[in-house]
Amino acid sequence: MSADHLFSHPSPRVFTLPPAAPFLTELARGLQQAFPDPDALSRVTVLIPTRRAGRELAEAFTRLSPGAALLPMIRPIGDVDADEPPFEPGELADIAPEAVSPARRRFELASLILQKEQAVGRSMGAGGALALADDLARLLDDLATEDVDDLGALTQEIRANLPAHMQEAALFLDIVLEAWPARLKEMQRVDPARRRSLLLKALAARWRDNPPADPVIAAGSTGSIPAAAELLSAVASLPQGCVVLPGFARDMDEDAWAAIDDGHPQRAMKTLIELIGLDRDQVRFWPGAEEGRQDAPRARVIAEALRPAEATADWLRRVEDLKEAWGEDVFEVALDGLSVIDAPAPAEEARAIALMLRETLETPGARGILVTPDRNLSRRVITEMARFGVTVDDSAGQPLSDTPSGAFLIRVLQAALDPGSALAFSALATSPLFALGEERAPLRAVLGAMERRALRGRRPGYSWMALAGHVRDAAGDDEDRRDRWGGIIDTLAQALSPLSALEGAHTMRAWTKALVESAEALARTDEMAGADRLWATDAGENAALLMREFMEEAEALPPLSLHDFARAVLETARARLVRPRYGAHPRLQILGPLEARLAEADKVILAGLNEGVWPAAPKSDPFLSRGMRMAAGLSAPEERFGLAAHDFAQLACARDVTLTRSAKLDGAPTVASRWLWRLKTLARGALGEASEKAMAPQHDYLALADALDATTAHTFIKPPEPAPPVEARPRQLSVTQIETWVRDPYSIFARKILRLDKLDPLDRPPGPPERGTAYHAALETWVRSLGDADTLPRDALERLLKDGESALIQAGFSDNALGVEMKRFERVAQYMIVFEEERRDYGFLPTALEALGDITFEAPGGLFTLTARADRIDLRPSGALDIIDYKTGQPPSAKEVAAGFAPQLPLEAAMAARGAFEDAPSHEPGDLIYVRLSGGRVPGEPKSMVRNPDGDDAGILAEQALERLVKWVANFDDPRRTYPSQPRVKFVNKWGDYDHLARRKEWASAPGDENGEGGAS
Known part of the structure; x- marks a missing residue:
């Protein structure tokens, strides 16, 4: 084929390449055949949709002609520059x-938004304004792309019919209609x-007025942008x-064509x-693509599947027509090389995709691409590929x-x-x-x-000085550690001083400069400057560019x-994508549908094929309703479905293609x-x-x-039952730890x-434990202040x-929390006044508060010491002792105490009877009493653990509890005795501190093994 043959037909000239053909390779081959002279080829201008497609076209020429070669002038339509050919510098100034610049526009729009907010008495802050500015910028781009110059159709009558939330958003249209055009003119x-x-x-x-002397070919664009369509029309008419x-469907039947x-x-x-003025049959096939491709069964079946809904009523007849025209096996031939995988969930979908990509690498020189708009799925695939030691390039990058x-x-x-936050x-x-x-x-x-x-x-506190003091105190008597830990916080505070020195409101430039100074000081090592470390990588360069934009473009x-500056940085950094330039596998790529246009590969995987993902659900315009968009002359959201459908149709016609989806997402069913x-x-x-x-894969x-992580044999794991040497077992426990020992021996094994x-978590907010500590401290101070008086x-x-x-302030409750906590404590205090008056009326006076005590007894493994801190011990006129414990939570029942599963009060009573306090x-x-202090509807309630407080029931419970403990200790002094994890089913704690160490989730709910014992594989 020669250039004369390529341009032999009268203009306008429009060619097409069928979907099954590798578009860029065939385009390059046809151009080389039409312009065999390298000098002639170098004078050809090729207009291509995107820069990525331009790079792919250059690579296609290189593959066809290895070695040094002259290439045509390749220019992207989507990123045309007035100072680059085919323009002359300054020609269209x-x-x-x-x-x-996008950054300057973003800040300028945010400024206008803030002015609009201030005018109506509101303020969303700079971060919110920047996020809203992105939506306004997209609207401006839509208006410009679709050649909408006049929004006069958006009358007050239309606005008045909008729902309330859209009317508020429509107020910002004044920025688009008036403020922004005026600002652009000013700039x-x-x-x-x-x-x-x-x-x-x-x-x-x-x-049109002065046709270029050299050939011009516009390839790969569908003309979805009106200005691009106008240019394509002009190119088609050039000499x-x-x-x-x-993938133009020149052979579609008239009914389907009319119903598009x-x-x-x-x-x-x-x-x-239609704009160019051609009939469908005047669109010819690109030279060299006529034979055996244009009517490939795959393309015919895909086109039939995507017929307009109005033209699918005769699908059965169409199927028969296809079989008659292409043979009974037309569908078998069409589906040869196309497979479908319905995965149960995204994890399985990603793993199957990773296997297919890894399999592609087994064929020398073969290339594979994954095309999906689902970024979560992309990240899953990247992670799965890492198990094979393969790094895959994701065109979307990462925020x-x-x-x-x-x-x-x-x-x-x-x-x-x-400042001062440990977190x-x-x-x-x-x-x-x-x-x-x-x-x-180090x-x-x-x-x-x-x-x-x-x-x-x-x-620790609310300043770096408070944190420094806290860590020094935590270091104890170790002077070196005190100096080291405190010095780290002091150095941190010094590095942050550029930011902390700025108080109140300042310009974006001032905040950015302070942030850069602080970040570089914190990133500095003993051998390398902070700037060299912070801005060195691809991500560092993008971060540096972001800081430069904030300093140079944000004066508006x-x-x-x-706070607003930090939110602005966060919102902008989330929207800024970083794409790696090297380090990924050269034969594998993950692309979005836009990036995949005109892409070629030996293996194509189209993934995430669920409604709402691909095609994506129409985005809600925060400023224009559907009716307003149509009134303004903007396209309907459904037009994006057509472009997405074309991307799918092109890619689905690849020689080897797999379509995948997940049947469920987060446990919920999906729609294909x-x-x-x-x-x-x-x-x-x-x-x-x-x-x-x-349609099943090979x-x-x-x-x-599934087999990647499956095991060939299942080993049933029994619950852990460690049996440490007797000399390693604890010889001293508190009464509360005894209860833990009875209910969950494994916890004692792990802790002691x-x-x-x-x-504990970092910056743990005060909660129930701190509330209980505060109540105990307050009641101790208060009761001590009352002395032995008979009346309050x-x-x-x-x-x-x-x-x-x-006490609540000391426990860490903030001023805001005190408003709620003091209401609760006020109800508790009113109850305690009544409680205290009644006990003193009976002559029951406190004799010990927060009293420490211990007793020791002989055991087979040696002496064992029991310790306790009694909340309160009251002395009766008879000389008997009431053991009282305050509970801000739910106290145990009398049955639990009698059965020995809550032995705290009986053991304290046994210790008190022996003079331990x-x-x-x-x-x-005399009595064992839990006083529940909830501060709720029932603010307080005493609960006696004995049936007859005036009898000897308390003494019996106390002696029984001590006898049980002696036997329990003796039992665990047997070296064969193990420490099982929560062996008592009735008292299983679902949130045990050491359950993860005992691996309870692996065996607690697993089926029994052949011996009838629980276990897990």
């Missing part, structure tokens, strides 16, 4: 002013999409110009050829906020916003960029020890607080994509039950995926023998409330 700039449309239209007009459409709607894959190209550099900047701001400090310290001028590896070990020993539990924003459902329905109508076999990838303590003083309630408030005389117990 008057027609197309410079475009405002002498234009929106990027508007500039692109102006350039494309100007180029189309110039080529040496032509348009090459991807906005959601059909041919919609954009139908509109384009800057998820990269080390972006996350570090955000954590620096969080630390500056929340904010630990989050910052875990970043690999955190160094404080030291070598990272510092990491110090930070780990510091977190475990000093930072767990209640919040008014002064803002640190309309395209997949139509294809399967059509195949079932043609092949019956054999359609499932025809290998059962789901079974192989393995010496494993549960780590008049100010007893006021004194108790004052003691309660002090210094302030309480040795005497028989």
Whole structure:
């Protein structure tokens, strides 16, 4: 084929390549044949939809002609530049002013939004304004892309008929209609999409008036953008110009063609050829693509499956027509190489995809692509590929906020916003960029020890000075550790001083400069400057660009607080994507549908084919309702379905393609994509039950995926029953630990023998344990102040409330929380006044408060010591002792106490009878009382654990409890006695501190083994 042959037909000239053909390879081959002279080829201009497609086309030329070669001039339509060929520098400066940068536009729009909010007496802050500015920018791009210049159709009458939430959003249209155009005029700039449309239209007009001397080919674009369609129309009419459409259905029957709607894959190209002025039969096949491809069975079946809904009533007749035209086996031939996988869940779908991609690498030189709009699925596949040691390039990249550099900047701001927070400090310290001028590896070990020993539990304070004092206190008498830990916090505070020094509202530039200074100081090591570490990688370069934009492009924003600045950084970093430039496998790619246009591969996987994912659900426009969009001349949301359907149809015609979906997502059923459902329905109508076999993959990838983690044999794990040496077993426990020992021996094994303590969360907010501690402290102080008086003083309630408030503050409750907590404590205090008066009326006076005591007895393994802290011991006139325990939670029942499962009070009574408590005389117990202090509707309630407080029931319970304990200790002094995990079914604690160590979830609910014992594989 020669150039003369390519342009031999009269203009306008439109070609097409069938879906089954590798578009870019065939385009490159046809151009090389038409222009065998390299010099002639280098003068050809090829307009391609995107820069990615342009790179792929250049690679296609290289594959066809290895070695040095001259390439045509490849230019992307979607990113045309007035200062690059085919334009002359400065040629269109008057027609197309410079475009405002996306960053500058974002900040300018946010400023206008804040002004609008201030005018109506509201304020959403800079972060919210920036997020809303992105939506406004998309609306501006839609208007520019679709050549909508006049929004006069959006009359007040239309606005008045909007629902309330849309009317509020429509107020922001004034920015689009008036404020933003005025600001652009002031800046002498234009929106990027508007500039692109102006350039494309100007180029189309110039080529119509002065056709270029060299050939121009526009390939791969469907003309969905009006300005691009105008340019394609001009190119098609050039003396040496032509348009090459991807997968144009020139053979579609008239009924289907007439019924094409906005959601059909041919919609954009139908509109384009009507604009060009061609009939369908005038669209010819690209030279070299005529034979054996244009009517490939696969393309015919896919096209039939995607017929307009109005034209599917005669599907059965159409099936018979296809069989008559192409043979009875047309569907078997069409489905050869196409397979469908219905995975039960995304995890299985991702694993099966990873296996297919890994299998592709077994064929030398073979390329594989995964195409999906589901970014969560992409991340799953990337993780699954890591098990094979393969890194896959995801064209979508990852948010800057998820990269080390972006996350570090955000954590620096969080630390500056929340000084003294152990959580904010630990989050910052875990970043690999955190160094404080030291070598990272040794510092990491110090930070780990510091977190475990000093930072767990209640919040240390609300300043870095308070945190420094806290960690020094936690270091104890170790002077080196005190200096080391305190010095780390002091250095941190010094590094954050540029941010902490700025108080109130400041410009974005001032905040950004302070953030950069603080971040670089924190990232500095002993050998490398912080800037060299922070901005070095791809993510670092993007973070540096973000900081530069904030310093140079954000002057339109008014002064803002640190909180608003931090939110602005977070929102922007989340929206900024970082794409790796190297390090991924050269033969595998993960692409979105847009990036995959015109892509070629030996193995194509179309994944995430569920409704709402692919095609995606129409996005809700926060400013324009559907009716307003139509009135303004914007396209309906359904038109995006047509473009997405065309992408699917093109990719589904690949030689080896697999379609995958998940039947469930987060446990809920999903609905198959309309395209997949139509294809399967059509195949079932043609092949019956054999359609499932025809669309089954060559290998059962789901079974192989399950086998990856499956074991050949199942070993049933029995519950743990450790039997440590007797000398390692504890010889001293408290009465509360005795209850734990009875109910869950494994917890005693883990805590007392393995010496494993549960780590408290960082900055643990005060809760039930702190409330209980505060109540105990307040009641102890209050009761001590009452002395032995028979009656309470008049100010007893006021004194108790004052003691309660002090105790709650000491326990860590904030001023905001005190409002609720003091209401609760006030009800408790009123109850305690009555409780105390009644006991003193009977002559029951407190003799010991928060009293420590212990007793020791002989055991086979040696002496055993029982300790206790009694909340309160009252002395009766008879000399008997009442053992009282305050409970802010639910106390045990009398039956549990009698059965020995809650032995705290009986054991304390036995200890009191033996004079174990210094302030309480040795005497028989009178009553065992739990006083529940809930502060609720029933604020307090005494619960006696004995049936006859005036008899000897308490003494019997006490002696029985002590006898049980002696036997229990003797039992565990047997070296064969084990420490099982919660062996008593009735008293199983679902949230045991050591259940994960005992692996209860693996065996507690597993079926029994052959011996009838529980276990898990």
